[in-house]
Amino acid sequence: MNNVIEIKAMSKEQAITRALKRMEATPEQIVKVVEKQKSRSFIFGLFEKEGIYEIEISKEIVKKEEEKVQHTQGEEKREVPKKKEVKEHRENHKEKTHTEHKKEQPVVESVDNSKVVExxxxxxxxxxxxxxxxxxxxIHERTYLVNLYGEDNGIIIGKKGKTLNSFEYLLNSLLKDYRIEVDVEGFKEKRNETLRELGxxxxxxxxxxxxxxxxxxxxPRERKVIHEIVNKYPELDTFSEGRDPKRYIVIKRKK
Incomplete structure (x- = not known):
């Protein structure tokens, strides 16, 4: 009788890989894969829910595979090269690989991914x-400024820029390889002036x-403005506590 197990995964291929690892089996032992529940993703893949796959694995092939392994091991014992030959081969391979890597080292170019961010x-x-x-x-390597214009600018800014901050945070979460700053018709410079007064x-x-x-x-960008203002007071110390997006500033007298 074959083994039948249920695996949670985002795809059929991922489910098979997990099943083979759990059962210590080979791909040849897979008899049947049934998708019982589809995987789903929400908000452009930011949140995901794994599907459920029923996988049947054959026991019969296990014996054949074990016999094959034992036979192969026997062949390997008869054809083990001498230590000197192995050492020379490794040294030659190492020298060749080093030379090829040196010759084929790619030239790093600055790529503009503005279209991806847009x-x-x-x-x-x-x-x-x-x-x-x-x-x-x-702006510079992997840092981009996104400017927004239009009739809904008041909505995207929100109260004291909170909605804009949330939009910027989510956009950075979706584009983790870049650093994104978002502004709406020069709002942030006005906001910076307000933050300086607050500091x-x-x-x-x-x-x-x-x-x-x-x-x-x-x-982080707004906290930096506050830190810069408070640092002008020699009697005061300033630091941040908590985790983004709820990280906040503490100001107190130096001891």
Missing amino acids: AKAKELLEYIGLNLRVDVNK KKMAEKALKSNKAVRLNPMP
């Missing part, structure tokens, strides 16, 4: 139902009260 930003905007134009500029106000509060002051959660 396509993903448009895809995300379409998903949340906002009508905005996308303009992408490369001064909170610094003064920490000095007067002699107590630690905790600010609301902010993205």
Whole structure:
């Protein structure tokens, strides 16, 4: 009688690989694979749910494979090369590989992936139902600025830029190989001025009260603005606590 097991996986190939590893079997032992429940992905593959596959594995082939392995091992024993020959072969192979690698070392070029970033930003905007134009500029290696324009600019900004921060965070999550900054018609420069004023106000509060002051959660770019302002006060210390996207700044007197 054959073995029948259920495997959770995102694809049929992944299910077979997991089954073979669990049962210590070979691909020749697979008799049948049945997809009982399809895998699913949500929000452009950001969240995924594995499917369920029923896999039947033959026991009969196991014996044949064991006999084949034993036979092969016997052949190998009769044809084991001398230690000197093995050593010379390894040294020659190592020298050849090193020379080829040196000759064929690729030239690294700077690639502009603005179109990739633009396509993903448009895809995300379409998903949340906002009508905005996308303009992408490369700042430097793997860093891009996404500018948004249009009738829904107020919606994407949100209260104090919170919606914009969330959009930027999600876009960076979808494009993990890049660093993406998102702005809406120069909003961030205006926001930076507001943050500078907030930094001064909170610094003064920490000095007067002699107590630690905790600010609301902010993205890394906004926290940097606050740190720069508070660092101008020699009596104060500033640091961040928590994890993104809920990481926040603490301002307090130095000991």
